Amino acid sequence: MKRTVTVEPIEETVELADGQTILDACLRAGVWLPHACGHGLCGTCKVEVLDGDVDHGAASPFALMDFEREEGFTLACSATARSDLVIEADIDIDPDAVIRPVRDHVGRVSRLEHLTSDILGIWITVDDGMEFQAGQYLNLTVEGVDGPRAFSFANSPSTTHEVELHVRLVPGGAATPKLHTELSVGDKVRFSGPYGRFFVRRSAEKPMLFLAGGSGLSSPKSMVLDLLETGCAHPITLVHGVRTSADAYFGDLFRSLEAEHPNFRYVPALSQPGETDAGWTGETGFVHEVAERLFDGSFKGMSAYLCGPPPMIEACIRTLMKGRLFERDIFTERFVTAADGESGLSKSPLFKRV
Amino acid sequence: MAKKIPLKRKYEMMTRGLAWDTTYQDMDDVYPYDKFEGIKIHDWDAWEDPFRLTQDAYWKYQAEKERKLYAVIDSFAQNNGQLGLSDARYLGALKLFLTGVSPLEYQAHRHFAHLARNIRGTGAQVAAQMQSIDELRHAQTQIHAISHYNKYFDGLHDFTHMHDRVWYLSVPKSFFDDAVSAGPFEFFTAISFSFEYVLTNLLFVPFMSGAAYNGDLATVTFGFSAQSDESRHMTLGLEVIKFLLEQDEANVPIIQHWIDKWFWRGHRLLSLVGMMMDYMLPKKIMSWKDAWEMYFEEQGGALFEDLARYGIRPPMHAEQANNEKHRISHEVWAIFYQYTHAAGFHTWDIDDEHKAWLSAEYPDTFDKYYRPRLDLWKQMAADGNRYYNMALPQLCQVCQIPMGFTEPDDPTTICFRSREYQGDRYHFCSDGCQYIFDHEPEKYIQAWLPVHQIFQGNCGGAEIPDVLNWYHLNLGVDNMAYEGSAEEKIWNDWMATRRVGAART
Numbered sequence: 028m029k030r031t032v033t034v035e036p037i038e039e040t041v042e043l044a045d046g047q048t049i050l051d052a053c054l055r056a057g058v059w060l061p062h063a064c065g066h067g068l069c070g071t072c073k074v075e076v077l078d079g080d081v082d083h084g085a086a087s088p089f090a091l092m093d094f095e096r097e098e099g100f101t102l103a104c105s106a107t108a109r110s111d112l113v114i115e116a117d118i119d120i121d122p123d124a125v126i127r128p129v130r131d132h133v134g135r136v137s138r139l140e141h142l143t144s145d146i147l148g149i150w151i152t153v154d155d156g157m158e159f160q161a162g163q164y165l166n167l168t169v170e171g172v173d174g175p176r177a178f179s180f181a182n183s184p185s186t187t188h189e190v191e192l193h194v195r196l197v198p199g200g201a202a203t204p205k206l207h208t209e210l211s212v213g214d215k216v217r218f219s220g221p222y223g224r225f226f227v228r229r230s231a232e233k234p235m236l237f238l239a240g241g242s243g244l245s246s247p248k249s250m251v252l253d254l255l256e257t258g259c260a261h262p263i264t265l266v267h268g269v270r271t272s273a274d275a276y277f278g279d280l281f282r283s284l285e286a287e288h289p290n291f292r293y294v295p296a297l298s299q300p301g302e303t304d305a306g307w308t309g310e311t312g313f314v315h316e317v318a319e320r321l322f323d324g325s326f327k328g329m330s331a332y333l334c335g336p337p338p339m340i341e342a343c344i345r346t347l348m349k350g351r352l353f354e355r356d357i358f359t360e361r362f363v364t365a366a367d368g369e370s371g372l373s374k375s376p377l378f379k380r381v
Numbered sequence: 382m383a384k385k386i387p388l389k390r391k392y393e394m395m396t397r398g399l400a401w402d403t404t405y406q407d408m409d410d411v412y413p414y415d416k417f418e419g420i421k422i423h424d425w426d427a428w429e430d431p432f433r434l435t436q437d438a439y440w441k442y443q444a445e446k447e448r449k450l451y452a453v454i455d456s457f458a459q460n461n462g463q464l465g466l467s468d469a470r471y472l473g474a475l476k477l478f479l480t481g482v483s484p485l486e487y488q489a490h491r492h493f494a495h496l497a498r499n500i501r502g503t504g505a506q507v508a509a510q511m512q513s514i515d516e517l518r519h520a521q522t523q524i525h526a527i528s529h530y531n532k533y534f535d536g537l538h539d540f541t542h543m544h545d546r547v548w549y550l551s552v553p554k555s556f557f558d559d560a561v562s563a564g565p566f567e568f569f570t571a572i573s574f575s576f577e578y579v580l581t582n583l584l585f586v587p588f589m590s591g592a593a594y595n596g597d598l599a600t601v602t603f604g605f606s607a608q609s610d611e612s613r614h615m616t617l618g619l620e621v622i623k624f625l626l627e628q629d630e631a632n633v634p635i636i637q638h639w640i641d642k643w644f645w646r647g648h649r650l651l652s653l654v655g656m657m658m659d660y661m662l663p664k665k666i667m668s669w670k671d672a673w674e675m676y677f678e679e680q681g682g683a684l685f686e687d688l689a690r691y692g693i694r695p696p697m698h699a700e701q702a703n704n705e706k707h708r709i710s711h712e713v714w715a716i717f718y719q720y721t722h723a724a725g726f727h728t729w730d731i732d733d734e735h736k737a738w739l740s741a742e743y744p745d746t747f748d749k750y751y752r753p754r755l756d757l758w759k760q761m762a763a764d765g766n767r768y769y770n771m772a773l774p775q776l777c778q779v780c781q782i783p784m785g786f787t788e789p790d791d792p793t794t795i796c797f798r799s800r801e802y803q804g805d806r807y808h809f810c811s812d813g814c815q816y817i818f819d820h821e822p823e824k825y826i827q828a829w830l831p832v833h834q835i836f837q838g839n840c841g842g843a844e845i846p847d848v849l850n851w852y853h854l855n856l857g858v859d860n861m862a863y864e865g866s867a868e869e870k871i872w873n874d875w876m877a878t879r880r881v882g883a884a885r886t
């Protein structure tokens with residue numbers, strides 16, 4: 028029998044299947060609750076049951092003390108509903124988050140374009156529409172490959188019936204070589220989404236700095252398009268780090284946006300300019316070096332959005348922190364391929380998000 | 382219907398929402414201690430409460446922990462749990478820990494209460510308040526453990542008196558005196574960050590698992606009960622350091638110096654733990670070297686990689702500390718073996734099985750440097766000439782450990798460093814301790830060094846029995862060789878009775 032759980036303080040109501048835990052139902056519905064171990068031991072997902080009855084399931088007596096049970100607390104990862112529920116979770120009302128349930132979609136490849144020598148642009152029409160927040164991603168099922176692959180939406184969220192993905196070829200990878208060589212226009216593809224908590228904090232009302240590396244341009248592109256379309260007046264800077272000028276894809280698009288919007292600045296940066304770049308007058312160097320030059324090493328009062336390979340992210344975080352911008356104003360989404368391993372992730376509990 | 386207030390906001394209203402800025406009196410007069418160290422705080426509201434625990438919830442948690450803990454301690458007492466220990470030698474480690482650490486818990490209680498009053502950020506005040514009460518609880522539970530063991534064993538009868546007088550207890554005592562006589566932010570960096578975050582696993586994990594391996598359920602339980610608070614204290618340590626580093630660039634070099642100083646202070650203090658792990662636990666858990674590699678080199682290394690983002694580098698003498706992991710436990714055991722007649726616990730000759738373990742754990746150093754000395758001492762004891770060093774040792778002016786540590790590049794030469802200050806010469810066991818002295822000589826020239834005090838006639842007399850009397854230690858009962866001691870005899874009697882009892886049933 029279907030039951031519901033209403034989550035305070037955000038007042039979202041979610042359906043619970045028989046035997047489904049509160050945490051599982053909420054996460055699937057796009058309602059994020061704090062959690063860690065997922066099986067009743069750590070207590071991170073403790074919530075208060077304001078109304079209704081729960082079965083505590085396998086919650087450990089050390090993670091959920093006796094007096095807490097008496098006072099109506101439970102662990103969302105272990106608890107199932109015996110009636111409709113109202114719970115209160117330790118979550119912030121994030122004024123910039125939009126709650127959208129994750130859904131499965133089937134789309135059709137409408138266009139393929141090699142954006143650079145190793146980045147393939149894939150456009151997919153979605154008949155039932157795909158709503159998301161700029162910065163979020165989808166999980167794409169690649170035929171014959173175990174486990175879905177995550178790709179950020181590169182289109183503006185206003186384009187709801189065609190999504191755009193940027194797929195960098197990972198040499199020796201399981202999925203991306205298949206996408207690069209085997210995908211054809213007209214193919215049917217399956218994916219689910221939207222996922223992720225990487226989105227623009229517009230309520231911060233601060234100048235914004237987007238630092239992108241290679242195919243990490245996808246999220247920042249979507250975010251910048253969204254901001255400019257909806258009339259954001261804060262200064263916006265996009266630094267796109269690439270090897271050579273031939274890799275600075277969508278350069279024309281961003282230059283025309285720059286011409287239209289005085290608050291937008293586009294800075295492609297070449298890390299390995301070659302012979303073909305002889306006439307290049309723009310920035311050279313790594314993304315973090317260019318950002319440091321552009322802002323004289325001081326990032327106070329901004330918010331920064333980082334997207335790219337782990338070493339670039341780490342170098343950017345160090346530069347931003349040296350320039351007195353800290354975790355609460357730095358946002359990032361990391362896609363770690365098997366080749367990246369654990370590198371670039373913070374290794375101690377000192378940082379939670381970056 | 383109005384939206385419910387989020388828990389975080391509710392917590393803020395119940396804590397910092399209840400605070401106010403004073404207007405009749407200047408805030409700097411109300412909080413006189415939080416500026417003189419040079420730490421700049423621009424916005425106390427940027428403090429992120431690392432855990433959101435209000436006082437009413439805090440008391441409920443602690444009450445339930447206490448119920449569970451005392452149920453175990455009572456049953457341990459009623460069932461003569463001390464008879465389940467692996468061996469009476471284990472008590473050496475326990476006595477050193479209980480007499481060395483319990484008074485520090487009490488000092489921590491007092492000083493966190495002081496911080497709760499004297500830090501002007503409300504989030505930090507609440508965190509310090511709760512930690513103050515935690516520390517009092519830890520002191521109390523450890524005193525209950527002392528009380529139980531004191532009924533059956535020697536050397537635990539007057540720990541508060543001894544803490545202020547006994548030469549090796551001056552090592553932990555002076556460590557904490559140094560911290561509590563510093564400013565509030567140095568104390569946070571010293572205790573909450575350097576000790577409770579960076580080094581705590583080296584104290585608690587080996588000691589608690591050592592207790593578990595050696596049948597000491599009472600200690601294991603107070604350990605678990607304390608550790609559930611410890612995770613909160615560690616989180617506080619991290620939050621403090623992040624907060625200070627983010628508030629102002631000028632704070633970075635100040636914090637760096639404190640990390641350099643307190644890392645080395647902590648490392649020297651923990652050499653006592655290294656000795657316990659390698660020499661005093663009848664059933665071994667892991668060597669000091671392995672523990673150092675796992676908890677400092679790996680976990681600490683990861684932390685300092687992350688701290689590099691703030692411009693913080695690893696502690697100045699970390700390389701020397703890594704280098705010393707092969708030797709300090711052996712060097713400290715040698716000190717206590719020689720001076721066990723002036724201690725509150727026994728030492729003993731190391732048997733062959735134990736030596737084989739040490740040799741396997743320390744393949745590069747044990748057989749070469751330390752086994753020959755242990756063999757010689759064992760032979761001397763067999764010849765009826767057990768070695769006691771009757772000369773008083775020179776102490777390091779900073780860590781107060783006898784000067785028994787060796788040169789960074791030579792494990793066969795004792796490391797002596799010295800400095801002249803205002804016409805007097807001061808001695809140090811290491812570059813790390815000398816560096817600490819150089820930075821604040823006027824503080825360390827005031828150190829109460831037990832050996833100097835004896836020579837100055839302040840410790841009950843000139844002869845060892847006079848001094849022990851002044852320590853309230855009973856010569857030949859509480860100390861000297863374990864072999865032939867009253868404690869060995871009573872333990873063997875109990876075990877014999879047990880075997881007879883077991884044979885009858």
